[in-house]
Structures are given as structure tokens and as C-alpha cells.
Amino acid sequence: MAQVEVFGIRHHGPGSARAVRRALAEFKPDAVLIEGPPEADAIVALAADPAMVPPVALLAYGPPAEGEGRPPAAFWPFAAFSPEWQAIRHAADTGVPVRFCDLPAAHQLATPEEGEGNEEAEEAGEAGEPAEPEAPAEPAESAGPAEEVAEQVRFDPLGWLAEAAGYDDAERWWDDVVEHRGEGPSPFPAIAEAMTALREHAPEQPPHVRLREERREAHMRRTLRRTLREGFERVAVVCGAWHVPALLARVPANRDDQTLRGLPKIKVSTTWVPWTHGRLAQRSGYGAGVRAPGWYHHLFAAPGRPIERWLTDAARLLREEDLHVSSAHVIEAVRLADALAALRGRPLAGLDEVTEAARAVLCEGADPPLELIHERMVVGERLGEVPDGTPMVPLQRDLQAEQRRLRLKPAALEREQELDLRKPIDLDRSRLLHRLRLLGVPWGVPGPRNGSGKGTFRETWTLCWRPEFDVDLIEAGAWGTTVRDAATARAAARAAGATTLADLTSVAEDCLLADLGDALPAVMRALADRAATDADVAHLMDALPALVRALRYGDVRSTGVGPLGTVVDGLVVRICVGLPPALAGLDDDAARAALERIDTVHAAVSLLGRDDHLDRWLGTLAGPAGSDRAHGLVAGRLTRLLLDAGRVTDVEDRMARAVSVGEPPARAAAWVEGFLSGGGLVLVHDDALLRLVDGWLAGLPSNAFTDVLPLLRRTFGAYPAPLRRAVGERARGLGRGASRPDRPDGDADGDPIDVPVDADRALAAVRTVATVLGFAFPAADQGRTGTDHDMRGADE
């Protein structure tokens, strides 16, 4: 006569795991059924591979949804302390076949839960599912309306048992009764009995939940029947405690067949993916709602004396962080934990007691070290591994090969990685990370310095592998079989679909960063086409900086930038042609926006380092700068740019004109704002300018001054306080007409200085400075002014 044992467990419960392991060793089954998707029967053998390190998860995924959506997917996570995992390992070790008996993922993924239309909720339901009936981890956190509470009771049957036992937290009750028990008789008969009683008295579940549960249990029974028919004699079933009575119930086979008839179905593939403790701990998304995976793992793995070991580990962790924690501390913490457990009437100190003890003794009442313990130990971030033989889409395999080649191992804890792009391996790493970002797998997030273009050969990345990246990779598998090919195809598709020029340029930049030379021609062509037809000079101006950055720093990454140069050339010319008309007749807001664009383009053109472009650009600016039709802000700013570039000699005249009585005060103030924006230092160093501004201000009629004041305040308010003070002091000096005895150095802009300079003696120093700055030193006889001019250029 065939014998069937049903072990009702709590998913991810270390006590259950230990009990299952012992019970299986005693029972010696010849087949093991486990709650999980039957599609995974084919790959369950991989669990025996020593290279498989939990936490891992079974992933079942369907074909990608139309468009670029994620494929429907569900995870069944297993940690080392999961009873299911122990059952799998036991079966693998004893060479016994393992079957998964839950409702096939093909049906589960095909029927999104009614009433919860959005995808997120569906995923949560599916993924958290294995732990759902048995991990009653929500002690009424949302004390909402009464209906909601009733709903929770329905989902949380164990809460009832706990309440009956006088516990306010079901998890703790289960911990005390099942998880924390040492050796002893098998708890499974008692669990089955309790669940039977509970199911009889539990209130009706909502219809859609009940329907789903019925189907799942019907399939479990059907699998069990089939297994017995195949002639297995001793069958062990490991499933959530809630399902035990249903499996033991005698239900005619044809009724189950009826329940399971005509379910919608999709094509599903399964595989193993690495999982993380952090994911187990989360209650939302793909998490399983295990409150303290690190603690459970410890309980399961520690060979006796778990409290002592745990607190010793905590002390070592704190010591690593340079907090002084002695063995005496640990002794006292253990005593306190035990005393607390006794006070609370618990058989063994649980996580709560240990945490209290750590807080009161090890951390001396402080919270930050406790958070460290929580993060590193209670959750205890770790990432599982899967063996090479695991089914993967080619893209995953390619990524794995790349990771191995570049010695860049995925890890669950966030980690900073510095890359020196002059080293080939770091350069390749950077390219890989950029490619993955293009594919929508943000394994690495670039540090703030990267995007700005100021970085030269150094990149900082924050790396953190999240399990759902595997789903993203499977989705991205549609683009190609290697990371490089897929990223190329993806970039080309994005370029084709881009609607604005700026989008295109950012794709181009990404391509360069990711070294996707094959995608570049297509992108460049799209870019050139778009630039030629785009009439809006603002778009062109937005597009330029990214391209120039790419062009300029392409060398560091040894990327081919030939086609890019052509596009940039074209862009600069177009901008120079289009800019002057675009600057006429702007209102205040438009002028401000234009100003920003001019600044970035100016920076880009300067960065480009091409004299012909710079000439053309500055020449373009000269027109609007002198024009009365240009907005004051723009005219002022352009004059300043030209002054800095040494292109105008009559700044004082221009300024005087702009702020003279003929101009309306608002325009004059705007002009000053534009002229002085981006740094008031010039006022401190250039007395002539300061005198001009000062004179204009002092000469304003009182009512005009009131008009101008807010505008001026806006300009000067942007300066840092010390600078404002310096300008103020300077201005006071001017008022008294005093010369400046405190500044013997004079300044560069033609303000005559009293101290004569010995040109011959200065020459040596000037020559050195010029060499340092990389300037060809002018012939010695050109004298002081020439040198000054070059120095000014060097400042740029």
C-alpha cells in the first residue's frame, strides 16, 4: 500500500526546514512533491549542482507582452532555510525524483487576478504567493476601515491561531511554537490537525482568491494521484501548511479535472535565477515578506547556541566599524536577551529580544549601530549563484561571459566602483555598463561626475545587482544575442524613434560611451537629417553640447568619432547663421532661456578647441551684442563674453551707452545683470568697470532707482556674501576717490598701476607660467601687454 506523508510548512521558516529535513530522513520517500510550478520539473536537477548557491529563485516567464513591456513573470524564491529547498536537496542527495505540484505557471501567468488590474499588484500576488497563506507578516499596519481588517484576517489564518494562543503577532507565535523548537517529535501531525480545524472555522475567502486556491489545490491533488499511479510507494509532499487538509481530503478525480478544465494558458519558460536576501525581506514587488532572512539563515545554519553566536557576530561587525565592543558586552547582551525572553515567557530569545539586547548593551542605547546590524545581519544581504548549466537566454550567457572576462561579479550590496579608462579592462567594464544601461538594465548607475562631461579618464559607478534584472535581460534578449549586438540594435531603434534632436544626441552620446561603432552611422545619419530640417535654432543649440563632449572625450575612450565631427561642423555653422535673428524681440523669460543656451554653446565651442569655429561663433555674437534690438540681458551677456574673449576694446563705452539716460531703466538693469551674471569677480578686479556701474547707479533719478532696484538685487543677490562685501568695500573706496594703496598688484585690464614692473625680471616667471599652461611663449620683445593677453586667454 502506497504511503503519503504531507508536511505542512511555513515558507522560509528555518524551524520548518529543520523539521522537514529530519522528517524526510526518517520517512525515506521515493518521490517528493513540492509546492511550485510543474514546468520547473525539468530543471530541478540543477539544484544538486554544487555551483547552485541559495538564495535562488525559480523564474517562470511568458512571451513578452506586445510592444516593449516586460514579459509576464513570476518567481518562487528559495533560501537555504526554506523547507522546500531542504526538500529539494534531500531528494537530490538521495537520488529521489522531485515534482512540483502547484498550478502550472502557464495558467497562473495567463490569468491576472481579477480586481487587481495593474501589473505591479499581479506580480506581488504571484511572487509573494508561496509565502502568502503562511507568512502572516502584517500585524494590522494599516488600521483602515473595518472591512479592510476583516480582509486581512481572511488572508492571515495563522493570526487566528496566534490570537487564540495569546500572541499579538502571528509570526512570533509560529516562531515560538514551530521555528524555535529544538529537537523533538515531528510537529507535522499537529500542524495538519490545527489547519483542519482552522479551515473549518475560517471565514469565507473572497471569490477570486477562493477560486484560485481551489484550482491550485486541485492540481496538487491531481499531481499526487498521478505520482501514485506511476507506482511510487512512499510519497512526501512539502507544501504550505494551509494546503495540508486539502491534500489529505478525498476528492474524486473527476471533480478536480472539472475545476482545472479550460483554464487559459500561455507558453512559459522556466529557469533558475540568483536571488537576494533583500528581495526576500521586501513585502512588495517580487519580495516574499520574510522579515529577517539573515536571522533565519543564522538560526538555520548556526550549529547550536544561536543567540551567543549572533551577538558575537554583531560585536565583530561593530568592531569592524571601529566601535568598541568587548567580550564583556557580548556576555551581558546574551544575559539580557535570555532574561527578556524569560520575562516575556518565550522558550528562546527571538529576534526582538536579541535586538533589544544589542541596543541596550552593544550599542549603548544608540540607534545608528543598530541600523548597521539590521542591514548587515538581520537582512544580511547576499546574492545566490546558479550553475553554468542553467537554461538562459543567449544574452544572459553573454553577459555572464563578459562578467567573468572583466572580473566584475554581480553583488547585492551597493558598491562603488572606480574605473580608470586608461586601463583596457576598466574601459571595457565601462563600455559594458553603458551598454547595459542602453538595454534598460541599470546594474551600474554612473556617479555624478560622468554626465557632466568634466570627467576625463575616471568614472565612478554604483553597482548593485537586482534579481529582476534577469527578467529585463530576457526581455532585452529580443534585441540580440550578445550585449553588444542587442545594445546596438536598441540604440538604432531608439535613434529611429527619437522625436527631438536632443534625444538623438543623447543616443549618440550613449553610443559613443558604450563603444557601439556599428550603431553610430545610423544614429549620425538620423542626426544629420534631423539637424538639417530642424528650423529651431534652440534645438540645435541644445544638441551641440552633448556632441561636443562626445567628440572631445572620444579620444580617451579610443572611439572613432569621424562621422561625429562632420555633424558638429554642420551644427555650429547652422547655429551661427540662425542665432542673430532668433535673439530679436525676446521677452524676459525667453531671454533668460536664450542666455542659458548661449552659455552652454559658448562652453561647448570653447571646448571644441577649433579656432575657426570659435572665430565664427564670436563673430556671430558681436552683432546682437551691439544691437539695440536685442534684449538687455542678452546684449549684456554677449558683451561680457566678447570682453572675456578679448574681442572688444570699447567695453566702457558700451556699458556707458547701455546704462545711459537714453535707455529705459529696466533694460539698463537687465543689461547689467546679463553683463555681470556668472561671476561678479570682475567688479572686484576691474576698477574701471566698477566705476562705470557705480557712476550709473549714483546718477539714477530716485524714481528710476526704485524701478531698477529689484533687478539689481537679483543680479547681486546671486553673488556669494564675501564677494558682495568685497564689491561694496571697493565701491566705498571709489566714492572717496582714494587710490588703492592696499593693492600693489594692479590688474590686467589696463588700469594703470603705480608700481613699475621690471619686465626683464618678470620674464622668467611669466615664461614658466606660460609653459605650464601650455602656451607657446611669445617672443620676448613683445613686452608686457602681449603676455597679459595670452594669460587672459589661458584663463578661459
Next chain:
Amino acid sequence: MTRSESGATPEAAVLRPHAEQQYAAELARLAEHDDRPRPPGWRLSPWAVTTYLLGGELPDGSAVTPKYVGPRRLMEVAVATLATDRALLLLGVPGTAKTWVSEHLAAAVSGDSTLLVQGTAGTPEEAVRYGWNYARLLAEGPSTAALVPSPLMRAMRTGAVARIEELTRMPSDVQDALITILSEKTLPVPELDTEVQAVPGFTVIATANDRDRGVNELSSALRRRFNTVVLPLPAGVDEEVDIVARRVDQLGRALTLPETPAGLAEIRRVVTVFRELRSGRTVDGRTTVKSPSGTLSTAEAISVITSGIALAAHFGDGVLRAADVAGGIVGAVVQDPASDRVIWQEYLETVVRERPEWRDFYRACREVS
């Protein structure tokens, strides 16, 4: 020792009875129903002590009033600490019931909360160890009779809980005298070539203030001989209102104030003002306000309400009104006449004034400030 006679003083005869006097009946009932094992030297079992502190119901149906309103786990840690004969350090900002908890713990554990050393800048070492009766010392030379034991020494002899208030206010050298007592549980008396060894039940509860941390920072040697429990400010408005109402009621009875319905609404208002100023934002979370220099603890809220009741009873119409608490509130908030006054005015004009149901309170505050 000598004070045990005065323990029988009827409640009315002293201004403030000790915890073990005031709650003698409750303690006796608890002891009666307490069938759990008691650690050596304890009057009650740890369970009963926890019940005494947090309140509950006894098998005979009589209620135990809660002495501490707050997280249960904190009191459990505190009691468990004492049960493992460790010293307990209660930390917290002023007014978080540190002294209150320590007094009641001592009363419940050893039935005596008077073995108290007050830490001040001038606390001498004799207060922690022992002193001498100099007349006797001169007449008879060093002898046991000439020795004047400190509260700590008495606690060690009798196996009771000694209390140290404001531990961080003591000079460091006096603090260090505690180290031997806490680790070796003995107090040597070299003059008599003898020592006092603590009997079971002896332990120390110290309180220290978070705010003036660093006055005399505890050495790490001393620190590690304590288990630390940080007492937080009340978590929510309702909890704080509950604490204030309860204490005001008790105090009112102790001071035999005329019966005044301590309007819960008024208490809630005071607590709200205190919480808002303390946390720097209004309860609806929509306005940021500046925090004054004072601590604005729950204890201060209690005293504001109590004095308001006294005002209402003696000079008002017997009902607690906004005008009765306004003066107290302004006094509690404006500690620093220059900066706090500005902060208070700002709060009054931007927050209080905007609340239509607070008109009376606004007017009252305007009058006094």
C-alpha cells in the same frame, strides 16, 4: 534604616509621598497575586514589576494604574536588566520620565525608592562611598560606629536598588568610584581594613540627560557596566495628552486643588503647542516653525496645566480656560527673552491665529505676551 519609621507617615502629612507610599496598596495586591519566581532580594517577580509599571489587571479584578505610558519593550528591557543584576542607565531629554521610571522601578523591586544620590557638580565621593562622623572619629578613632554609609553602601548591605540622579553631572572622579561597586559588587573600607559586599538584589539605576551630554561624559569603563535604555518623547499627540491628563489628575489630588474639570480640549491644545514647537512643524505637516531653546517636555506641559488649574480654581470661574494656561505656556516657551520671544510671536501670528477654533487662546496669549 532609620527612615523606615517615617514610611508609615499618612499620605496627607507629606507634600509628595514616595512611590512605595503612594502605591502601597497596589504593591501589596501585586505581591499577593504574584506566584512567579522572584529573583533574590526582590519584593516582586519581574512580571509583576512590569505590570506595576505599565498597568494591567489583577486576577481579583482590581486594576493597576499605568505608571509609564510608552513602549512596553523599554520597560521590559529595564526590568530584565535589573533581573540580571546589571546596572541600568536611563537616558533621555529632560522631562521624559527618567526619574519617574527609576523611582517606580526601585519602589517595585525593593520597596524603597529613597536610596538616592543626586548628581551635582559638587557631589563628593562620600556621597557614593561613605563618610565619617568626625566627632566620633576624633574621639574613638576609626570604627564601624564612626562610619557614615552612603545610600549606595546601604543598598549594598540590604540588597536594594540604589538610584543615582543626573549621573553625568557628577565630577568624573566621583563617577569612577562607581566602577568597583558595579563590577566587583564590593566597597572596600581600607581605614577599617574591611569591606562591604553587596547582597543579592543590589543594583543601580542611574539617569542621565541627553541634552547636556558631555558635561561629564561617562568613561567607557563605566559606560559598559550599564545597560542603556533611551526613553523617547511621547510618540503621538494622543499618547502625550493621555500622560498629561493622568498626571495632572494625580497632582491635583495631591495638592488638594478644588475639583476642576481639567478640560481635555485645553490639555490637547497645550500638548499640541508643545509638540509643534518641539518638532519644528505643525501637526498637519504643512508649516515649518522655529523651535525655541527650551526643551518643552511633557513634564513642562504637565506643570503648565497644573498651574492653569490652580489659577482657574482660585481666581477664575473654576473651569480651565485658555487664559489660565496662556501665562504658563508663554513662560515655558520663552526661556531666552531675546530669541524665544521672537519665535513665540511668529508662531502665534502664523499658526495660532490661523486656527479659527483657537481664537480665545490667541487673544489670551496676545494679552500676556
